[in-house]
Amino acid sequence: MILIINICNEKLHYYEFVRPVCDILKNNKLNYFVKNYKNVNENDLKIAEKVIICGASIYDNKFIEDKNLKYFKWILDLDKPILGVCGGMQIIGKLFGGKLKKKTEIGYYKENFNKNFFGLIGESEVYHLHNYYADFLKLKEFEIFNYGKISQAIKHKKKEIYGVLFHPEVRNKEIIETFAKK
Amino acid sequence: MKTENKIKMKTGILFSGGKDSCYAAFLAKKEGYEISCLIAIESQNKESYMFHTPFIDKVFLQASLMNIPLVYLKTKGEKEKELSDLEKAIKIAIKKYKINGIITGAMESIYQASRVQKICNKLNIECFNPLWQKNAYVHWKDLLKNNFKVIIASVSADGLDKKWIGKEIDEKILEELKKLSEKYKFHLGFEGGEAETFVTFCPLFKAKII
Numbered sequence A: 001m002i003l004i005i006n007i008c009n010e011k012l013h014y015y016e017f018v019r020p021v022c023d024i025l026k027n028n029k030l031n032y033f034v035k036n037y038k039n040v041n042e043n044d045l046k047i048a049e050k051v052i053i054c055g056a057s058i059y060d061n062k063f064i065e066d067k068n069l070k071y072f073k074w075i076l077d078l079d080k081p082i083l084g085v086c087g088g089m090q091i092i093g094k095l096f097g098g099k100l101k102k103k104t105e106i107g108y109y110k111e112n113f114n115k116n117f118f119g120l121i122g123e124s125e126v127y128h129l130h131n132y133y134a135d136f137l138k139l140k141e142f143e144i145f146n147y148g149k150i151s152q153a154i155k156h157k158k159k160e161i162y163g164v165l166f167h168p169e170v171r172n173k174e175i176i177e178t179f180a181k182k
Numbered sequence B: 001m002k003t004e005n006k007i008k009m010k011t012g013i014l015f016s017g018g019k020d021s022c023y024a025a026f027l028a029k030k031e032g033y034e035i036s037c038l039i040a041i042e043s044q045n046k047e048s049y050m051f052h053t054p055f056i057d058k059v060f061l062q063a064s065l066m067n068i069p070l071v072y073l074k075t076k077g078e079k080e081k082e083l084s085d086l087e088k089a090i091k092i093a094i095k096k097y098k099i100n101g102i103i104t105g106a107m108e109s110i111y112q113a114s115r116v117q118k119i120c121n122k123l124n125i126e127c128f129n130p131l132w133q134k135n136a137y138v139h140w141k142d143l144l145k146n147n148f149k150v151i152i153a154s155v156s157a158d159g160l161d162k163k164w165i166g167k168e169i170d171e172k173i174l175e176e177l178k179k180l181s182e183k184y185k186f187h188l189g190f191e192g193g194e195a196e197t198f199v200t201f202c203p204l205f206k207a208k209i210i
Helices: A009-016 A019-027 A042-047 A064-074 A089-096 A173-181 B018-031 B056-066 B081-097 B110-123 B135-144 B173-186
Strands: A001-005 A032-036 A050-053 A080-086 A100-119 A120-134 A142-144 A153-156 A161-164 B010-014 B035-045 B070-075 B101-103 B126-127 B147-156 B195-201
Touching: A001 A019, A001 A042, A001 A173, A009 B018, A009 B126, A019 A032, A019 A173, A019 B101, A032 A161, A032 B081, A042 A161, A050 A089, A064 A089, A080 A089, A089 A153, A089 A161, A089 B195, A100 A153, A120 B110, A153 B147, B010 B018, B018 B035, B018 B101, B018 B135, B018 B195, B035 B056, B035 B081, B056 B070, B070 B081, B070 B173, B081 B110, B110 B126, B135 B173
Parallel strands: A001 A032, A001 A050, A050 A080, A080 A161, B010 B035, B010 B101, B035 B070, B101 B126
Antiparallel strands: A100 A120, A142 A153, A153 A161, B147 B195
16 A cells, blocks of 8 residues: 655646646556645554655645755654655755755656666656755665756665656656656 | 635636537536636638638537637638637637636547647746546547537548538447548547547537527
8 A cells, every 4th residue: 555645736737736646546447545745643653564755736835945955854763765846855855954055847757777766777857846955965875776966766774765857747657657656 | 816626716618619628618517617708710721730620610610509609710721820810819818707617528639639739838827738638438438428419620631522511410429430430440529630529418418400
């Protein structure tokens, strides 16, 4: 059972940022349940084998406000695989002490992955939709999978905490499939 | 211009009169959003990637059947100029109808979706794409389940000849269309412009267009 976390402030954004991830799991016959980030409880984390934190709209930064970070503290203690997508990766970065930096990227971009990240390696096309990114360069407990100043894909060195800045549910669905199946 | 969830957000629908923008409007209404206006762009360029649709002049009728004001602009359809025309139309909607969000029917096209996203980001308003990445067959099924009456307005793909024009899609015809899309490898949702659709009735309309 995979826990999918919705961080969107607007109801209508569920269809754009959460449903596509649900559809990927559904197509792979994987069980999941969806919770809003403010309603995740101990039992959800107990029954979930893995967690995916979906992204949000470019205009929506409510989830990353300091007052809302308390809803994600469980990430630090949970000993299960977690994948943060875009806003989800920003949350992971901020929780571990990284800073949010401004960078607007919308549309297709080519990124260069120097290590294999769930099948993504070398120059790959990804879909970006963000105004901010979390700076992981100074976070020594994380491994970074690409060249350049902006971390595109990261993994905690000791835990199974993963993050991607881009939206794999759009053009790199295999990342979600591999994470969910492994 | 930020809106709290409890307040009904005023939105404008980027509207072509086809199945996707009508369904996006339907979903927005269902989820409690206020549709303050429809925004339609008539392109004089038949090759336009953003706006070309054969029945665009009929959106006046659809708007009146929904009792929703329409912002209607013409563009020559030159590649980047049509985007500034779209921005102009959205600015009119912001000023006249105080919208703080745009809703589109984009399903797959990164070209279209990212351009609308960029304009909304520049104008500091929300952008919603509730059909984003939706499976085309599931989408057709949802349209039929919700009593949408959709006809084929034009065709331009192998496997879809002129006899399809004017056909209303029902369960049986959908299966036929699905088989053709598999055989001729076209997108069942017509995301590549394989065909254009026109909605003659949906739950937002007061009456059916005959």
